[in-house]
Amino acid sequence: MSRIHISEVGPRDGLQSIARVMPLDAKKAWIAAEAAAGVPEIEVGSFVPPSLLPQMADTAELVAFARGIEGLAVAALVPNLKGAERAIAAGAQKISMPFSMSETHSLKNVRKDHAAVIAEIRAIAALVAAQPEETRPHFEIGLATAFGCTIEGVVSEEAVVRLAVASIEAGAVEVGLSDTTGYANPAQVKRLVRKVKAAVGDSRLNTLHLHNTRGLGLANALAGLDEGITTLDSSLGGLGGCPFAPGASGNIVTEDLVFMLAAMGYETGIDLDKLLKVRAIVAEALPGEPLYGFTPDAGLPLGFGKVAA
């Protein structure tokens, strides 16, 4: 069966959503253990000003550390051109910039309207294009609040399609759809993936970034798989959430997601037994922090991997 690419975003989306700062050594241990379990890509942090997010102050060091791990793709989030410059200087192989489909959310979060964000995308694309081919990062736009916004409510699908096209025209290589607020449902996921793929081209939308805020995370992932999504962001232990969404739990849980994919026969390259052991590293570094997921408690089914007659 086909291969699904897992991008672990816990060290970025998870850690930026909790107040405590995870020590650098614990972050390194986490990243190294997940890579050793076969996770092919990790978003190790965010290049935002440390004054805003002290949890992410060591992102450059983490990029350098993670680049030393054979076979791992090292991703980082950037909020703007300045962040992109820092990410490229640090050696990130993939840079991802969020672009909020809700203009109100965009103004509140990064004080930019849609036109200003598109100008920023164009500037980053020029910077990326100016890099030598062998160190040129993959530049992706995360279409945030694509399924609804905690400030605006319903987000127009026509607007998402239009802004996805504008992002590609401004020079992004790919767009991804982000359910920042945990508003998505499977029918909506199918519909929006189909519409955006039709507008930007099949190969320009591969990624879903989902939260499990209302428990629908894996059902939404399944809906995405049905529409040809091949990359899923997730967070070990479901760490993290959106600070603007009260009661929001974090990203979909890497452990449960990988279990689902493996059970369905998808290849992920990930060793589930090894992955389940990584949780202890996070739990030890963040005592008392809620971790989500069911597979870690339940364990793998008896006879898992054997084929039924």
Place this chain on the structure above:
Amino acid sequence: MSRIHISEVGPRDGLQSIARVMPLDAKKAWIAAEAAAGVPEIEVGSFVPPSLLPQMADTAELVAFARGIEGLAVAALVPNLKGAERAIAAGAQKISMPFSMSETHSLKNVRKDHAAVIAEIRAIAALVAAQPEETRPHFEIGLATAFGCTIEGVVSEEAVVRLAVASIEAGAVEVGLSDTTGYANPAQVKRLVRKVKAAVGDSRLNTLHLHNTRGLGLANALAGLDEGITTLDSSLGGLGGCPFAPGASGNIVTEDLVFMLAAMGYETGIDLDKLLKVRAIVAEALPGEPLYGFTPDAGLPLGFGKVAA
């Protein structure tokens, strides 16, 4: 869009899985509140010997009480002919008997091999057929451990198909597929629903009974919907679980399931705001008991129910 029938099984599957006995008045309040929220069917208890499950000792009283609620379909679980006699005497409109697809599990649980269970189905079907038409209950077989067993591991799909056919031939009106152990994955759900429907006829398999043991419950429900499943069992707050599956959480969560269905545009006849308030009744009657689900904490999305452009 199409209508999905929700069967609340918390008062049976949830309460039989916890040691404490919920007082009769609290059970009545729970059942009345869920019916008032529009839940069309409730499995109010199980006709097992009270010496085995004291939590279910008041099932006959609950059937009588629930029968007084206009528009509510009243279901009860029966382990055998004797239970069916009691259920019919009490006035249950639907009786459901579990039939474990794993013969080891069946022997351990009810001390019957498959042939003995089929003989029991035949006896119950005769009893049901002998009832006057206006009080004749709907007789369904729940194909338990259909997706795997904690004792046998993998369960043969060919065996599930064969035993589903045998159940119908023995006089059951319908079969349902039960993921008793929380082993199911969406690909397996699709495959097995398709195979069983093909063997017994489309109208003879409508129901999935799912647990959220590994977090895949709603994804499995979605897979079932894709294959024409129209009835889903669920439990308020995800109460309950399988005592033979260590670490197993309970059934899929009614609140999250109904949110998913409503968000997708399915009709359930259930008022979500009212449903979310029922949880307080269960929480108050069972202080400290873990309740699952995300929608109750997160609340409904801003603008929920409005259509996106």
